Amino acid sequence: MKYIFICYPRCTTCKKAKDWLDKNNIEYDERNIKENNPSKSELKEWISKSGKPIKKFFNTSGTLYRELNVKDKLPNMNEDEQIELLSTDGMLVKRPILVGENTVLVGFKEDAWSSLGGKDGI
Template identity: 50%
Template sequence: MSLTFYWYPKCGTCRKAKKWLDDHQLSYKEIHIAETPPSRSELKDFHQKSGLELKKFFNTSGQKYRELGMKDKMKSASVDELLEILASDGMLIKRPILTDGDKITVGFKEEEYEKMWL
């Protein structure tokens, strides 16, 4: 199983997830989400495969989310518009994202990681 780990090194939650992966000796390719964010098509694929609502992919506590007034835009924007906004800035994306190409987790919950990745 080849894992890809999108993370932001200054994010405490991302560091916890990375430690969990290392502690469980899972190998992964790490990608700095702000420097190399997933493309619009990758985000669309993640969204479809995850079964999560698109809102779950937004870093709702981030400064950029507030600056762009995303709370209001979420109500009226189409999925395509939201994907375009998400792909425009890695800091808008909730992190970490862990995927093997088929399964995806967004954020870090130890129980969820154990269920999905062990």
């Protein structure tokens, strides 16, 4: 199975994740989140598939998140409004994201990624 690896090439965490994927011979298509940010429909699908709350998809340590004061806005927004906001700029989205047929991983934690198969494929 080939995965979609959504990342920002200058992000050190994304670089670590990419190195891990390469080291473990996991096939993927790389997608630059800055140049090709996720659409509303992709985000809805990924959030649902991940089983995580939508707030886990926000890049809370990002400059844009702070500049837009998203932390204070989120409690007053419904899920559709939050997804709309995420879809406006890839830099608002936590990365990397690894998307597979039945898997969506947000952020890179090697133990979580390894638990999905490692060298034998996720």
